[in-house]
Amino acid sequence: MTETVIRGSVLYSHTSRHPIWTWMDNFLRRCMDIFLSLMGLIFLSPFFLFIAFLIKKDSPGPVFYRGPRVGKNGKIFRILKFRTMYEDPQSYAGLPVTARGDRRVTPFGRWLRDTKINELPQLWNVLVGDMSLVGPRPEDPELVKSWDPEVREQLLSVRPGVTSPASVLYRDEESLLQSGSVLEIYFQDILPSKLRLDQLYLRYRTVFTDLDVIFWTLVALLPRLRAVKIPTHLLYWGPISRLFSRVLNWSAIDFLVSLVSIWVVGVGWRLLGGPLNLGWGNALILSFAMAFCFTLVNSLFGLTQVSWSKAPPSAVFELLASAGISLVILASLSMIGGINTNFPLGLLFVSGGLAWSGFTAVRYRERLITGFASRWMRLTKPRALGERVLIVGAGELGEMAKWFFERGELQRAYQVVGFVDDDPRKVEMSVQGKKVLATTESIPELVQRLDIGLIIFAIQQILPEQRQRILNICRKTTARLLIFPDLMSAVWDFIRRENTPVGWTKKFVQTDMLSIHKKITEIDSLLERGNVAEARSQLAQLQRNIAEEEHGTEPL
Incomplete structure (x- = not known):
């Protein structure tokens, strides 16, 4: 038997x-x-x-x-x-x-x-x-x-x-x-x-x-x-989980931010000698109303579906628009008597501006300043359309693949459409400014509907049978398939065809992706500041180190 x-x-x-x-x-x-x-x-x-x-x-x-x-x-x-x-x-x-x-x-x-x-x-x-x-x-x-x-x-x-x-x-x-x-x-x-x-x-x-x-x-x-x-x-990851994770928990945090903002403005007004008889009860009502309006507008704008730990800097301005609309709604309700809190209209706008700063800070934290700078750089760099790319895997490796495709000359040749990922928590979420469109089972439909020309497999921690299953799905489509880090070979081949003075050894690309990510960031920063000589020097030194590490492998 x-x-x-x-x-x-x-x-x-x-x-x-x-x-x-x-x-x-x-x-x-x-x-x-x-x-x-x-x-x-x-x-x-x-x-x-x-x-x-x-x-x-x-x-x-x-x-x-x-x-x-x-x-x-x-x-x-x-x-x-x-x-x-x-x-x-x-x-x-x-x-x-x-x-x-x-x-x-x-x-x-x-x-x-x-x-x-x-x-x-x-x-x-x-x-x-x-x-x-x-x-x-x-x-x-x-x-x-x-x-x-x-x-x-x-x-x-x-x-x-x-x-x-x-x-x-x-x-x-x-x-x-x-x-x-x-x-x-x-x-x-x-x-x-x-x-x-x-x-x-x-x-x-x-x-x-x-x-x-x-x-x-x-x-x-x-x-x-x-x-x-x-x-x-x-x-x-259905409607109830999404309601609690994307709406109610942020609503609770925004309520606390609103309460602190109103308290700070109220204390400041009193220190300046202005009369104010708000009271804790009215402060709680106003904070709840501010957080509720902000959550409602965020839902209408789709901001409740953003993964804020990986959100692009441009989303700061979307938060600003959402907070502004919420404040207008709140002020209108206050003027018609819908909310009676004994809070002057001018102070309401001041506390609303302070609350927006808090809303943004709790979502971005230390990335806030970097976000504004990155937004300005994006507005000054036009982006051309190229071959449409779908990335399989919305983890760190997938984010790295997207990062490489949206740097420098590669922007002219490729356009990242989005991700697919079998993590149900990520589907429909925005990761690094691109949406996780569906699970891997939908790859054939996405390739046909979105005219995908290139599929990048970028999942590192995966069981062999699941890896093979996804690769089989990709190979049945009309799109070309590149497996990360094999992707890097194609990237640098393109750079050499364009006569860009950048090169790397293939084996190092395949074995140390995180080091490449960090080093390219440093060199790219030098190039953006116009320090071409220093960038070339660091690149040459890195090539020598790679050649020594690989026991005599010649740099490209």
Whole structure:
């Protein structure tokens, strides 16, 4: 007998978090599990009695099915479901997975399976601690034995869930299985994908992502929306997670900035001898209104989708426009009596300007001054359009690839359109001024729609099978494919064709990208200041060092 080992794979290793955050996340998740499962059992109890009556009427046998499943740390527990099969030996002796048209399933049981109502009794498993509302779906002990040991250890490190991203995407799993080759299709096509999705879920798992999965589960169960395809990245970084990470957390920070700005202006006005009777209550109301208007305008401008740690300097002016519009709205409300805070209109504009400085400072921090300077340089340098480039990977290596393509002469030959990345948190975000357009599965569609001529593979920390999968997708398109750091060879070849006095050894380019990034920045700065002689000297010295390091390799 041949043993089948199912291996899962994700793009990157599990994200490490501080133990305190992990403990808090687990604590909040367990509190949510207990509260929602208890409320669900209480409010659904009349419905459960009605379902029990229909099951008894449909076929003889018990109301519930209790089957062995593998839980956290390999502990076996009994999962609770409404019975959907005939109560006879054939039902228990058959395959551990079911396909469309399985004769073991009763007529009413088919409806229970299609609507997923048969899973609702698992709220009891959640309440007693065997399961969680969201987590990798629990499997039969025999199926778990087929998993790769590393995958098994990872997935069994948490409580299994009533629902999961894999459950949502494979909600019509039975229709994908054919009765003649059920196990073959399940083990070869479905189970590996489900394990990969479960591993990806564990990487980005938070209370908010769990709420997203619950939301999409409810959406998927609606009859009219059951056939709607839900994008994979939204299951791991959906509307609820985005609301908290991109809107509410910044709103809280902006509220504190507004409060400090109003307090500073108020204190300054009092020191100058001006009468002011604002009060803490009015200050809180005004701060909340200022932060709310700023958040609203940011949402309309798309600024809530900007990754501020990697935002371009030009976004400073977008923040300025957003703050200005917010201040006009706030002043208008104050003039018509919508907000009565006893705060003079002039001081309101002063505090609004100070608040904008704070809004920008907390987003840019030490990059603020550099941002203004870089914006001025961009406005004075026209950019020509060239071959359209798509970068695979929005990490440090992808940012470096974009940096190289947007320097000097290369701007005339290439135009970076954007990134693709399988990290659901990055999709639709702006990284270094370019948007993460989609996941790697959308590469063929992007190449055709955006007329991409060159694809740059720029991912460093990735498993071999995932690397090969992405490369296969890229090679099926009409675009040329360059693998970073092989990209650097093409870059310097272009520079030599243009007779630019710059050269590097190929091996050094392939082995020390971070050093190149740092050194090119220094040399580029010298060239921008007009110090060509010093730039040439540093470049020549670096070439000599490279030649010595590579045991006699001649500089290009």
